[in-house]
Amino acid sequence: MVDGPADGADTDTDTGAGTGTGAGTGTGTGTGTRERTPTRVTLRSDLRASTVDGLIALIVTGAVFALLYARIRSRASSTATVMPFMADDPGGFWMYFLSQAFGWSALLWAWGTVVLGLLLSGARPAWLRIPAPRLERLHRTTSLNTIALIVAHALFFAAELINHDTDSWYGSTWTAFVESFVPGGYASGTGRIAIPVGQAALYLAIPLGLLFYVRHRIGARAWRVMHRFVIVVYVLSVWHTLLYGTNVWxxxxxxxxxxxxxxxxxxxxxxxxxxxxxxxxxxxxxxxxxxxxxxxxxxxxxxxxxxxxxxxxxxxxxxxxxxxxxxxxxxxxxxxxxx
Missing domain, CATH: 1.10.287 (Helix Hairpins)
Structure with missing residues (x-):
């Protein structure tokens, strides 16, 4: 969803690498400090750093899946009202509930990413004791995991469509691809609006998130302008949830x-x-x-x-x-x- 440091960061270096101001930039003139080499943040380094956050996201997704599954079995979820056949055979629709679980965790991670971005891009609150470099790294790793969660949400939704389609495997796969990933391809009820809204969030989140890693090529000013559209991705995600989440209808x-x-x-x-x-x-x-x-x-x-x-x-x-x-x-x- 969102990657990189605050909107005010113009450099290509990780502020945690000792660049900028303060003790991390000693000149070696008898003060005992050493000069540090600026290190550019790369996608590979952030992917490695996102492992722990990703594991937490998977644990949260599993917990949400268990909650949704238990609620549909007990018919406490409104999904049982919208699609009663799922409550009759919840085991046969586990991929749908897993898709919902990934969608909820994606929304939660997107929320955290936007909060971190807003904290970094504005005046720092006095109560915020976490160093800016650590917040920036967390902002980037939650962003990468948000993208992964959104993709998983869409893939499991498509897999559910394939699983319950009586057409041939290639016919059902093509139909699921069109309905899940092609704007306007889903022509059923609320999904005619909600699905394209979710697709727009997905297709904007990926480039807006990954552009951070090539900002030295496109220019810091251009990156900052595009980075501000991340809030649009978040609004689309919330809209998609409220429109199509059967447990929030x-x-x-x-x-x-x-x-x-x-x-x-x-x-x-x-x-x-x-x-x-x-x-x-x-x-x-x-x-x-x-x-x-x-x-x-x-x-x-x-x-x-x-x-x-x-x-x-x-x-x-x-x-x-x-x-x-x-x-x-x-x-x-x-x-x-x-x-």
Whole structure:
């Protein structure tokens, strides 16, 4: 989802490698310090560093799978209302529940990645004691694992479609590929909107995340501009979940939890805009910066939108009107029940 240091980082070096300021850049002039060679962060090094975080993500995914499976067996999950045939034979649809579990852990890891990115790109809070280099490394590793979790979510969804398709193996594989990965290929119910939204999140997350590792080729300024669109990926992921997550279709604590998790994101995003790390991003008087009337208007609009989003989230949580369905639909059949 998001990779790399804060938006303010223009260098190609890992700040944890001793570059920048302070004791890590001694000149060797009798002070006893040694000069360090700047080390460029590579995809390979971050993949190695992401192992522990990835194992934790798999453990969380397994726990979520167990919870979803237990809820569908007891018919406590709203998935049993939407697709009752799954509750009749939960063992036959384990790949669907695993896909859901990967989707939930992907959303949780995306949430953590965005929070870390916002903490790094704005003014550092006084209470945040973790060194910036460590936060930056964690930001990158959670980003890589988020991409992996999203891909796993999509692959298991496609595998479930293949498993319950009575067509030939190549016919069912092609159909599952189109419905899972081709925008507009899924033509059933809510999925006509929700699936393309999820596909957009996937296809934006991969390049936006990996561009960090070639930012020295495209330029730091270009990378920073593209990096800001990561918040769009996160919004699409949440939208996809609320639209298509069968266990959050109806009012309840699952759906409320999704809305509740957005409060810190909105608050940090507003704080990031109100107290930007870069002087050029501050909301000075119109015309204070060269040719900046349009830029000033854009910065003001961004702050108003962030404040409005925070107000809407608070209103949703206070009133309880979060767009959830109040009662089961009359028809709970599924076009993918091929048995």
């Amino acid at each position: 109806y009012d309840g604590w699952f759906r409320t939890s999704v809305w509740l998790l957005q409060l810190p994101i909105a608050a940090l995003f507003l704080a990031r805009l109100l107290r930007p790390a870069r002087r050029s991003q501050r909301l000075a008087a119109p015309g204070a910066h060269p040719g900046s009337k349009a830029g000033w208007s854009l910065r003001l609009t961004g702050r108003l939108l962030a404040a409005g989003t925070l107000a809407v989230l608070l209103a949703v949580l206070i009133t309880g009107r979060d767009g959830g369905r109040a009662e089961p639909p009359a028809d709970t059949s599924s076009t993918h029940n091929h048995d």
